[in-house]
Amino acid sequence: MFHDVDASLRSFLQSLLPARTVISFEPPVAVADPPTDSGQSARRKQSSAGVNLFLHDIREDTSGRGAGVRDIRDADNKVIGRRLPSRRYQLSYYITAHAGAAEKGHKLLGQVLSAFVTCDVLPAPCLAGSLAEGACTVEVRIAAAADPALTSALWSATGAPLGAGIELVVVAPLLPDTQLPLGPPVQERALATGTAEPADTAQETNTPARPARPTTVRVKTRHTARP
Numbered sequence: 001m002f003h004d005v006d007a008s009l010r011s012f013l014q015s016l017l018p019a020r021t022v023i024s025f026e027p028p029v030a031v032a033d034p035p036t037d038s039g040q041s042a043r044r045k046q047s048s049a050g051v052n053l054f055l056h057d058i059r060e061d062t063s064g065r066g067a068g069v070r071d072i073r074d075a076d077n078k079v080i081g082r083r084l085p086s087r088r089y090q091l092s093y094y095i096t097a098h099a100g101a102a103e104k105g106h107k108l109l110g111q112v113l114s115a116f117v118t119c120d121v122l123p124a125p126c127l128a129g130s131l132a133e134g135a136c137t138v139e140v141r142i143a144a145a146a147d148p149a150l151t152s153a154l155w156s157a158t159g160a161p162l163g164a165g166i167e168l169v170v171v172a173p174l175l176p177d178t179q180l181p182l183g184p185p186v187q188e189r190a191l192a193t194g195t196a197e198p199a200d201t202a203q204e205t206n207t208p209a210r211p212a213r214p215t216t217v218r219v220k221t222r223h224t225a226r227p
Contacts, residue, residue, distance in 0.1 A: 004129035022050035049099040057092035143167035
């Protein structure tokens, strides 16, 4: 699930950001290290434009929990199994951007913000893996207010100096892989019918009403999958 969400976010941003922008999912420390004389790779990493989406929190969205099972059908539209309902999870990404100079990094971060402000749901062509196969809805939004203590703790944990960032919330479904087998075919159904004695008769005789002996009707049926 998580790798499908990552791939979907990358596809969405690549279509809107400048060409050759590197999109990764590493913690901020991967792009916040200053250049060193011993490593040219650090200089190249800082000079190239890049966006980091760091997944730091995962919670279940209980308000979107499904109920009941879902039918699985074959090419002939026959039910061949059933699947448990999907569950939705809220994924929190902390987004940072770098492009050499701080001003360029801020401009790139602003482009990321503009992309998500105008989009509440990831476009279907951007969905990847199980999200595309299940025709799922993946919601995205910018967090209303970031917790300063959480942001500070996040930067401290990564060892990077504090910098500008965006808190992105993604709500995506988890489609269970477990398939529930169908029960055995129905061969026979028993229907019981009968009527009780009238209430006035029971009162006249001062005896409780007794139900009539039920009549059992057995109907043989052939099991077929419902369309």
